[in-house]
Amino acid sequence: xxxxxxxxxxxxxxxxxxxxxxxxxxxxxxxxxxxxxxxxxxxxxxxxx
Amino acid sequence: xxxxxxxxxxxxxxxxxxxxxxxxxxxxxxxxxxxxxxxxxxxxxxxxxxxxxxxxxxxxxxxxxxxxxxxxxxxxxxxxxxxxxxxxxxxxxxxxxxxxxxxxxxxxxxxxxxxxxxxxxxxxxxxxxxxxxxxxxxxxxxxxxxxxxxxxxxxxxxxxxxxxxxxxxxxxxxxxxxxxxxxxxxxxxxxxxxxxxxxxxxxxxxxxxxxxxxxxxxxxxxxxxxxxxxxx
Numbered sequence: 001x002x003x004x005x006x007x008x009x010x011x012x013x014x015x016x017x018x019x020x021x022x023x024x025x026x027x028x029x030x031x032x033x034x035x036x037x038x039x040x041x042x043x044x045x046x047x048x049x
Numbered sequence: 050x051x052x053x054x055x056x057x058x059x060x061x062x063x064x065x066x067x068x069x070x071x072x073x074x075x076x077x078x079x080x081x082x083x084x085x086x087x088x089x090x091x092x093x094x095x096x097x098x099x100x101x102x103x104x105x106x107x108x109x110x111x112x113x114x115x116x117x118x119x120x121x122x123x124x125x126x127x128x129x130x131x132x133x134x135x136x137x138x139x140x141x142x143x144x145x146x147x148x149x150x151x152x153x154x155x156x157x158x159x160x161x162x163x164x165x166x167x168x169x170x171x172x173x174x175x176x177x178x179x180x181x182x183x184x185x186x187x188x189x190x191x192x193x194x195x196x197x198x199x200x201x202x203x204x205x206x207x208x209x210x211x212x213x214x215x216x217x218x219x220x221x222x223x224x225x226x227x228x229x230x231x232x233x234x235x236x237x238x239x240x241x242x243x244x245x246x247x248x249x250x251x252x253x254x255x256x257x258x259x260x261x262x263x264x265x266x267x268x269x270x271x272x273x274x275x276x277x278x279x280x281x
Contacts, residue, residue, distance in 0.1 A: 004148070007155070018160075018193040026234055032233065036125075036188060036223075036250075037092060037125060038062070039062025039065055039254070040059040040251050042059065044114045
């Protein structure tokens with residue numbers, strides 16, 4: 001398998017893992033979101049609530 | 050309406066972010082870690098703009114709300130590129146920079162397509178929904194990528210102290226927010242405590258990066274335990 005194909009495979013694997021983790025973490029959630037950028041900056045409620 | 054403590058936290062956070070860029074400039078690490086510094090500089094600019102929008106339109110206004118979420122997506126994309134630039138540093142000696150770039154673009158594209166697939170059913174505010182969804186998904190992709198980079202650093206016995214400090218602090222930062230989010234969802238009774246902790250967590254990354262740029266030189270190496278061990 002070429003190195004490029006390995007990179008494509010790894011990228012898809014990371015994406016699947018990340019989305020699986022997100023689903024597991026947010027399974028019982030109320031639709032709130034993570035707001036991690038901007039130290040100390042107050043976050044407003046999500047736009048579609 | 051925000052209280053004085055929230056304004057103080059916000060101001061201190063912005064100052065810490067500016068401090069990272071100042072430390073990097075002072076120690077000559079700005080260009081070496083260009084994306085990290087661009088991310089911090091962009092965070093400062095976004096903080097100032099958010100303050101301007103908030104004072105003109107109000108904290109609960111639509112203008113602040115939309116500006117907040119759109120600017121957050123831009124910052125998350127910059128943070129993602131900061132992380133991929135750390136990959137390029139770690140794998141640079143293996144001549145794998147092109148592959149890292151290819152992987153980063155593929156993963157960003159894949160995350161965007163996945164986010165679109167999730168929100169395409171929601172007709173109202175679809176673009177906003179997409180922007181927030183992309184930001185959230187990229188955050189979790191960043192979390193997984195950081196752990197993989199931790200593993201790579203351990204496996205490759207990376208010894209550049211500054212690089213290790215930058216990656217470790219990024220992992221800690223991602224982990225704190227993810228753990229907080231998970232706790233909030235699993236135990237709604239802890240929600241108010243978790244939300245109160247968020248501004249404190251926001252200081253972790255700027256402080257750790259400022260320390261890395263200020264106290265650790267680019268050539269400084271850490272001695273792995275097996276080398277530091279002195280036989281009797």
